[in-house]
Amino acid sequence: MTLEELLKDQSEEAPHRFLAHISIDCVVFGFNNGIVKVLLVRMKGEDHWMLPGGYVEKHENTDDAAIRILEARSGTKKVYLQQFATFGAINRSQSFFKLSPELWHAQRFISIGYFAMVDFNQVIPVPDDFSDKCEWLPLNNLPPLAMDHRQIINKALKTLQTQLNYQPIGLDLLPEEFTLPELQKLYESILGKPLNRGNFYRKIMALDILEKQDEQRKGGAHKSPNLYRFNLQRYQEAFENGIYDRW
Amino acid sequence: MTLEELLKDQSEEAPHRFLAHISIDCVVFGFNNGIVKVLLVRMKGEDHWMLPGGYVEKHENTDDAAIRILEARSGTKKVYLQQFATFGAINRSQSFFKLSPELWHAQRFISIGYFAMVDFNQVIPVPDDFSDKCEWLPLNNLPPLAMDHRQIINKALKTLQTQLNYQPIGLDLLPEEFTLPELQKLYESILGKPLNRGNFYRKIMALDILEKQDEQRKGGAHKSPNLYRFNLQRYQEAFENGIYDRW
Numbered sequence: 001m002t003l004e005e006l007l008k009d010q011s012e013e014a015p016h017r018f019l020a021h022i023s024i025d026c027v028v029f030g031f032n033n034g035i036v037k038v039l040l041v042r043m044k045g046e047d048h049w050m051l052p053g054g055y056v057e058k059h060e061n062t063d064d065a066a067i068r069i070l071e072a073r074s075g076t077k078k079v080y081l082q083q084f085a086t087f088g089a090i091n092r093s094q095s096f097f098k099l100s101p102e103l104w105h106a107q108r109f110i111s112i113g114y115f116a117m118v119d120f121n122q123v124i125p126v127p128d129d130f131s132d133k134c135e136w137l138p139l140n141n142l143p144p145l146a147m148d149h150r151q152i153i154n155k156a157l158k159t160l161q162t163q164l165n166y167q168p169i170g171l172d173l174l175p176e177e178f179t180l181p182e183l184q185k186l187y188e189s190i191l192g193k194p195l196n197r198g199n200f201y202r203k204i205m206a207l208d209i210l211e212k213q214d215e216q217r218k219g220g221a222h223k224s225p226n227l228y229r230f231n232l233q234r235y236q237e238a239f240e241n242g243i244y245d246r247w
Numbered sequence: 248m249t250l251e252e253l254l255k256d257q258s259e260e261a262p263h264r265f266l267a268h269i270s271i272d273c274v275v276f277g278f279n280n281g282i283v284k285v286l287l288v289r290m291k292g293e294d295h296w297m298l299p300g301g302y303v304e305k306h307e308n309t310d311d312a313a314i315r316i317l318e319a320r321s322g323t324k325k326v327y328l329q330q331f332a333t334f335g336a337i338n339r340s341q342s343f344f345k346l347s348p349e350l351w352h353a354q355r356f357i358s359i360g361y362f363a364m365v366d367f368n369q370v371i372p373v374p375d376d377f378s379d380k381c382e383w384l385p386l387n388n389l390p391p392l393a394m395d396h397r398q399i400i401n402k403a404l405k406t407l408q409t410q411l412n413y414q415p416i417g418l419d420l421l422p423e424e425f426t427l428p429e430l431q432k433l434y435e436s437i438l439g440k441p442l443n444r445g446n447f448y449r450k451i452m453a454l455d456i457l458e459k460q461d462e463q464r465k466g467g468a469h470k471s472p473n474l475y476r477f478n479l480q481r482y483q484e485a486f487e488n489g490i491y492d493r494w
Contacts, residue, residue: 112333203494
């Protein structure tokens, strides 16, 4: 079926199943080979990429809808999803696709944005019925995106950058064991700037959320780097209570 | 007209004017006599108070809708409005009022929350057609609120508390000239805890956003306290760039 046929098909069922005017878009961040990546889909026959998204069922909490939508695209359910902003500009959903106005999808949608951080290795990207591709693309080199999706990603990233000032990051993004240079690379990728190694070491250690492992990573050409894990309890406490209280 | 008659009246016009399923609630903070207050309305014939709210017109940005709604309740347009969260639990709008199901207002609404900070003295609270009261009530002693509105206020306050760690506050809440004890009282009211006077003085001065005035406040029994203003340019810079960069 072509995209148009699929949408026409869904247009008959959708008004019975979903709330009108409300959509959800998920910004899924992963970290791989020292690069932050975003999970994106490409609709059949379209050039532009989009965020994985969907609609809210009539008897479904919006938070549950986001979990359902993300699970369908990533095969993973245990994900930390955070609502960060709602996008309600008039023409945000009408400016991109040239849809027949009788399609359910052609109405105005106000989209609730959620971001998620996932372990890159735990995710198997799954295209939906409307897409031919679902892939990880590098945050610092994204292709043109549909509608206001670039703006949605920027807002998610800005939110995350601000949160780095009062919350730890990494538990969902890194594998169980990691080196300090890897953790620093993650912070640098999110903040979009290089950090001084000594300062980073001092500040991250002051949070008291890391546990040095006895074993070192084998196989590098240089001195084997130390491996660390997060102390789950202290990470959680730092996450909930904040790592900083200015006043 | 009774509330029921008014709602029945609006139910005929509403589907033509507004988007279905989407509402807006405004948490308006003011500061008066050392106390943070919230602007609330009480619907005709109801015991419970509610946040000022409304709906989004079909050809209106959600941000513009929030400004329109707030202007109608407060007579003030030049207000800093910040979207902070969207509330989409299944029964949030159905659990309180016992509305006839044929009323437009009885459908499920997902509500976009905005908070505003206003100069208490610039606001003239105006009840809408559906309310008999619109008043400032103290944040630390609120009456029972309708639906999930208490939760919406809590979330707005939490957002504001977190923002105090990286943004200044007060420009919209305080009169043009104020004393340091008044500014400290504002911080204490938002944070919900007392602050050490010396520490507060040192930290607030370090932000370099205050200008000491030549004149002192007259008329008190004690030593006349110094008056301050915000330096608008430096306040704005601190607000936009943040007052703290941890990494």
